[in-house]
Amino acid sequence: MIRVLMLVVASALSCVAFAPTARAAVDIQTLKTPGGINVWLVEEHSIPFTALEIRFKGGAVLDRPGKRGEVNLMMALIEEGAGDMDAQGFAKAREALAASYKFDAYDDGVAISAKFLTENRTQAVDLLRTALMETRFDEDAVERVKGQVQSIIASEATDPGDIAIQTFDRLAFAGHPYATSLDGTPVSVEGLTRDDMFTTRDRILTRDRLYVSAVGDISAAEVSALVDRLFAGLPEVGAPLPDHATYQLAGGTTIVPFDTPQSIAVFGHEGIRRNDPDYVVAYIVNEIFGGGREARLMSEVREKRGLTYGIGTYLLPSDYSELILGQFASANDKMGEALAVVRQEWAEMAQTGITQEELDAAKTYLTGAYALRFDGNAPIAKIMVGMQMIGLGPEYVQDRNAMVEAVTLEQANAMAKRLYDPEALHVVVVGDPLGVEGEEVTATPDPAPGLQPLDQNDLTNPPTQTLPESATE
């Protein structure tokens, strides 16, 4: 049963609107299995299936020198053959159970999302265990999936959006894995071997990095037994985690010339850590500036001037860096004007901050919208595993709206001054923009071998995948 309590308070903000203060109160059980694994569970017996979310902290940042892309390739190969089944045999076995397993790699961790029916839960979990413990990494599978990864690398190398974000990362985090794409380079991927895959798996899928949540038609006792069976025999300790990345990008503009009718801009600078005591303040301030549909940037750049289809900014607190970053696209002949508006608004935030009305509206939205996230087994499971990874307790779900409500205008404006630095704002534009001055660079898809990489801020793959939205604020 998904219990979300809604406390509704009337407001004088508008003659037609009320200001709801929703309090999400999902009934989270925190368990420790006999085998010593922590699991968060929400029982929901109305649909006969379970959503299981598994994370291992430490993802593609743990690619070894010269082996960029190995974690990504390893995760792509987990279900390409296991036990006595080759890739096709495994897929058939999974389909016969109508179970779903998704394997994903990102910079700071790897993710396994599983769904299975109550009627064949045991077999579905046993099959997943086989994938994790008896992975085959057959040579033909390695070669086939490498070909797929190479195709993706080639596509990203010619996609203006990917070029923009990869250029920003390259300039911002030189020397750190975050500087390059987790897919690897054509050269590094070509060099990866079957042995690398076994080594990588055992460095990444380890007990000390494990986080688990489950939502669905399953009891505490059942999920405990299931989790212990699934992970029995997993290596205890993962590879050492990397150092914090040093942000190296000064304010300014970088242009990557690209023949396309519409330029893409990625802009931002250093942000705020997730464990900062004022993170929630920053989250609200960003919501007002560029986070929401009603945000200032949408209003100024789209609604008033018609310069873009959409513009947004995001706080990106990763495990080894923190950014505030935005992105939009404008026709080449409008990019100069649009960027001037963005820079003006950025400076305005630092100088004068926000108004009480904006703060009230943002609070109303954020507190009302929070409960709406808890609307299905799979979404709740993702939220819960994300909360565990950033060190939030289950009580956060109840406390979160009060934290938002408690933020004052003074706090918000102090944060605006701290967060927005017009001098530090760096813009990367890919395209053929008019009226934009900046240093021209080329996209360099193939960084020097040996450099170890990690693209962390892919906006097409935002950290909401890494850390569910609820968890990042």
Next chain:
Amino acid sequence: MRTLTRLASLVLSAGLSLSAAQAATPTTFTLENGMEVVVLEDHRAPVVVNMVWYKVGAADEPWGKSGIAHFLEHLMFKGTDDLAAGELSATVTQNGGSDNAFTSWDYTAYFQRVAADRLPIMIEMEADRMRDLQMSQEDVATEREVVLEERNQRTDSDPGALFSEQRSAAQYLNHPYGIPIIGWRHEVEALSRDDAFDFYAKYYAPNNAILIVAGDVRPEDVKALAEEHFGPLAPTEGLAERVRPSEPPQLSERRLEFSDPRVSQPYLIRTYLAPERNPGAQETPAALALLASLLGGEGATSVLGSKLQFRDRVAIYASAFYDDVALDPSTFGLVMMPTPGTSQAEAEAALDAAIAEFLAEGINDEDFARLKMQMRAARIYEEDDIQSVARRYGAELTSGLTLADVAAWPDILDATTADQVMEAARLIFDERKAVNGWLLPDPETGAARGPITLPSEVTGEAMQ
């Protein structure tokens, strides 16, 4: 498998439409002015999705006014006699909700997702903008720039999307499905406030709309709200049946190549004109839907994946797709992304051989049983996402199907035999009705310079 999923996203947007859930049994009724109402209950969380679907889309536009359905969708967020421009979305936000809209060839839909007790105001605002839209010339001019930027972003910056436009234009000799939802650029540039209002006044009316409310609501409450707010609205009199220009016999295969310097990964898409689901006649579409899953589905187990990716090793990715929900004939498609070193001719020959082999071999019983098991499970999994169930109902009901058809579809899929699937396969692969299209890198520059993502199937989707 993540990598395959990402590859698929380069070429195709959505998966196959086999998830025919019976998640919530709908409660339905019709208002006196002709507006249909569908309520889907899900009381797990105090959340509701409020949707208004209009039975009008890009394929209903006047000639020369391409993009007007989608442009109007944007303008619907401007203002009414009671709401200032932008106030509707601002109010949704103020209530902690989110809203959006999307346009397809056959429908235009608006929705809000809010706490269940916020439903009354959402219904009130949707009713308000159904008949009382207002917009200034200035709003229209600015929003046209936004739409042109949307076209820039979704289409002109994306060779895969441009390729898709060209393929559709070649597929349909006479039917307006050949015209892009977002509109041809030169026509969008000329769209006026009057164009939008004419379209609005005719098609935005209770007798041309369906209200779908899904989530933590009681049907009697929705009924009372609908009667209060939509009930007083006047229908459009004399609204004709939706009959679009239809296709003449298609007698000749069309072959096209689209080269763009921004393409890095060549691929082939071949589409065949295909029958869509019609009231009381869903058997062939059910067989085609199963066929698409058997041929496409997951690479490791599908017919095309097994043969082209695993056995012959000539494809990085191979799949099939079929759009069963449409008012008029849709398409059945095959996709193949060749491995480096496989020529276009070799790729096509391998694809043809794979299809010929399948037609000769027929369907493996075990494969068919697995597919049926997955279909059954998909219905259970779909119950977890009531919004997607609501969206499916909306698309089906605005594409000419009745609630009875929607209810019957899962059983028809279940009852479809392997023989029926083979019969459908023999019918569909008629090369005279096919468009064989290649997306290729620029032969001059050789190297790739651009993205190849195709837009989502509903290309006119708009952020308000």
